[in-house]
């Protein structure tokens with residue numbers, strides 16, 4: 442599902458919640474508006490986060506920045522039409538993507554998204570990193586997000602899981 446579709450879906454679910462609240466013909470306090478639900482946010486695996494931090498430092502930091510701050514002017518393509526590396530922190534949109542999509546982008550590279558007329562500079566790491574490294578680096582990225590971004594990403598992951606082992 443594209444980012445725009447995801448945002449629309451979340452917006453639609455929130456609207457549906459509002460309608461249900463209004464149909465009850467009473468003014469509901471905001472806190473009682475039903476929200477799209479997900480199981481409670483899981484605790485991150487400290488070992489994986491440590492491994493992921495190493496994987497990140499060795500493979501990703503050169504482009505995405507030591508602290509995930511991204512490259513300057515990352516929203517503006519260079520003269521070759523290629524975009525700089527975006528941040529992974531709350532100011533970027535890595536946290537908008539579910540686990541499955543994050544895995545795909547890291548494993549198969551940005552080109553795997555098949556965006557027309559888009560030349561991606563995000564390499565495919567499938568031949569240099571194994572499954573556990575990729576999962577660990579995703580776990581590490583999660584450890585850098587504030588609670589709200591983690592919640593959003595956890596919600597997006599409900600229908601977009603990591604591939605099962607061996608796939």
Ligand code: HEC
Pocket residue numbers: 496497500501502503504505523524525526527533534535538543546547551552560561562563564566578
């Ligand atoms: C050579 C520079 C480079 C390296 C190294 C690199 N990336 Fe990227 N990455 C990019 C660029 C550029 C993009 C922006 C999208 C595009 O151009 O395809 C990107 C996009 C992404 C995205 C999608 C972000 C979004 O907002 O949708 C993720 C996730 C990501 N990279 C993770 C990683 C991880 C994890 C590593 C290390 C294992 C890594 N990248 C290493 C350049 C790089």
